[in-house]
Amino acid sequence: MAKATKPARRGTGPRGEHNRDEFAALVTKAAEGLVRMEGLRGLGMRRLASVIGYAPNSIYNGVGDLDAVVMRVNARTLERLHAALTGAILPDADPRDNALALADAYLAFVASDPRVWSLVFEHSVAPDSAFPDWYAAALAQATDLVDGVLEPMIPDAGERRQAVATLWAGLHGLASLSTSNKLAVLTPEPPRDLARLLVGRFLRP
Amino acid sequence: MAKATKPARRGTGPRGEHNRDEFAALVTKAAEGLVRMEGLRGLGMRRLASVIGYAPNSIYNGVGDLDAVVMRVNARTLERLHAALTGAILPDADPRDNALALADAYLAFVASDPRVWSLVFEHSVAPDSAFPDWYAAALAQATDLVDGVLEPMIPDAGERRQAVATLWAGLHGLASLSTSNKLAVLTPEPPRDLARLLVGRFLRP
């Protein structure tokens, strides 16, 4: 007798539909989709869980907290950016043309997926210590492309490293202000024109 | 009888210590201090209220919601930036030297108050419509300084506008990556050196 209230069903156990890596990929792709449509604000633990049809704690168990999810999305974004930049380089072209092509490809990538790209930079490193190694590695993979393109023009390694960092930051600034609509108040030109102006003037002989 | 629990004191009425503008200034300065110490994450409605010794609703009544508070802080930041940049210009100096001095002052300002400066760009425009006019005005006040400095070098107004926007975005990129510790992985030089490299190469005759 008593206990007429509820049968008290709790917990269901494994479904056997996904192994650990597949589940992480499922979570990452769903999170990326949410960010693509509504930005970082639209990415919530409960919402992400409901999209993939799981309880929030399953994400905690299989991937980690929200920061871990964002990290996975950002890692994927940097990989996609690397692929897009690689495809823009013509091995036998003039180095200056390749640099301009890289700038073009970079801004085209940002324009095609602004919110997902912004996530990489909206995410702030929690304390003030150095951030994850995979980020530095993925970033180096991208900047090394620029470094390789500039090698014939700037033979000195130290000088070239400064040029790569400066150009990378400059493109980042153009893309960042552009995606947040803070560049259009300064000039009506599309950011790609300004990027060509920046790279062209910077690499002028 | 009954009601032996509490005398039920609620609401106290005006204190007569601040008029409306003074209260807004009090809120803005307290919010700026919180952001300066802990960044945007450290700025909360309840916390801000407790710092100034008021209830959260008083802020809603006197200033508005959290977005309004952030707007006030950002307006003050842009005014301070404008003042810092103005002080860096020497009226009778070489235009190129003035441009380099402006870049130096900009990065020095960012380095001296990185979190408060970042707030200006962390704040995203809610929907996708155009953002407040005071922001465009305060920004124009700053970029017009650059425009004036470049006028002797680039007489054509359209060409100069593009140059101003490009340099502004480039400096923003350097400052942005620098404050988020994403520039030090590329090169050990301080961002100010890279800014001089950027401006110097861009304005090279």
Added chain:
DNA sequence: GCGTTAATTTGCACGACGTTCAAAAATCCT
């Protein structure tokens, strides 16, 4: 076959957040 162990999945609860509502207190205006 069965019992034990490990891995998943979940409901519930906790504390904190931004914000709204209506009540209470002080000031202002005539």
Added chain:
DNA sequence: AGGATTTTTGAACGTCGTGCAAATTAACGC
């Protein structure tokens, strides 16, 4: 004086990220 207006606040609502422990399933030795 006393009504009207402004300021201030406690309480409550809905939401969020996350921890905890129970419940269910799969895997494995025998």
